Amino acid sequence: MLTWTDEITQESSGSLNPAAKRATALFLALVSDRALHLARVLEPGLARTLELARTLSHTCTPKFLYDSDSQPTHAAMLTRALAIALTQSLPSRPMGKALAKTFTQTFTDELAQLQAFPENALGVLVTRLKDLKIQAPDFRQSATVHQEFHSRIYQTWCHSLKLDPTWISFSKEETRKLDRYLYANWLTVRCKQAAVRVSSQTWPRIEERMLRI
Numbered sequence: 001m002l003t004w005t006d007e008i009t010q011e012s013s014g015s016l017n018p019a020a021k022r023a024t025a026l027f028l029a030l031v032s033d034r035a036l037h038l039a040r041v042l043e044p045g046l047a048r049t050l051e052l053a054r055t056l057s058h059t060c061t062p063k064f065l066y067d068s069d070s071q072p073t074h075a076a077m078l079t080r081a082l083a084i085a086l087t088q089s090l091p092s093r094p095m096g097k098a099l100a101k102t103f104t105q106t107f108t109d110e111l112a113q114l115q116a117f118p119e120n121a122l123g124v125l126v127t128r129l130k131d132l133k134i135q136a137p138d139f140r141q142s143a144t145v146h147q148e149f150h151s152r153i154y155q156t157w158c159h160s161l162k163l164d165p166t167w168i169s170f171s172k173e174e175t176r177k178l179d180r181y182l183y184a185n186w187l188t189v190r191c192k193q194a195a196v197r198v199s200s201q202t203w204p205r206i207e208e209r210m211l212r213i
Contacts, residue, residue, distance in 0.1 A: 001026065001167050001178075002213050008161060014115025016043055022211040024050065024116040026182075029161075030168060031057045034182035041189045042207075049110040056107060117161070125160035132156060185210050 002022075009021040016024070023039035026032065027050055036054060040047045112122060132153055137145045158165050170178065188206065192198055 001029065002211055004029075004163060004167060006212050008118075008121065008163075009116055011118045012115050013119065016046075016114060016116060017207065019207045019210040020046060021116040024114065026211065028053065028111075029163060032178070032182070034179050034186070038182050038186045038189070041186055041193075042210075046114070049107065049114060052107045052110070121161060125157065128156045128160055129153065 005022040005025040009018065009025050012021055014021065020039055020043035023035055023042055024046060027035035027039055031054065033054075036050050039050055108126060112126070115122075117125075132149075135149070137149050154165070157163070188210075192203055192206070
């Protein structure tokens with residue numbers, strides 16, 4: 001995953017520092033609170049967009065996307081921020097549909113403005129997701145139909161961002177290790193912010209190594 005976050009953000013043209021770009025990519029791949037906290041402390045301007053993504057990811061996750069431990073399945077973890085929001089027919093009331101549409105468009109627009117990914121990769125992803133959006137099933141259709149639709153979005157997301165699905169299939173122990181690693185990075189940034197003096201040469205070298213192998 002760390003190799004992917006480094007490679008997928010290498011050619012992006014945005015003004016975010018490289019570590020913040022990598023943290024953003026990791027968050028969007030895993031919908032991880034630890035990755036969100038790290039991205040936010042590295043670049044406070046990311047807070048609005050990533051918080052919106054997290055809100056979308058917790059808004060209306062269908063029960064069939066949860067496993068026996070009441071945790072989102074690995075496929076859902078990757079796509080719930082956008083896939084569920086794109087299924088705008090899920091809310092049964094017109095106001096719910098309008099709100100979902102507004103949130104989704106806002107998130108997509110702001111993600112593009114961040115330029116954490118190369119423009120061509122994000123452009124392909126957005127175009128393909130818009131094509132799928134037209135085919136979104138009605139909320140009255142069966143859970144199986146919705147599950148298949150989410151699977152298609154998941155595959156589209158992975159293919160567009162060159163992300164191998166097996167890379168996010170973490171065991172519980174691997175998830176705990178990643179959380180501890182991200183927390184250590186977050187703590188490093190907070191210590192730097194609290195320090196009275198940090199060498200202008202030292203910190204960039206530390207930041208450059210964050211979320212990289």
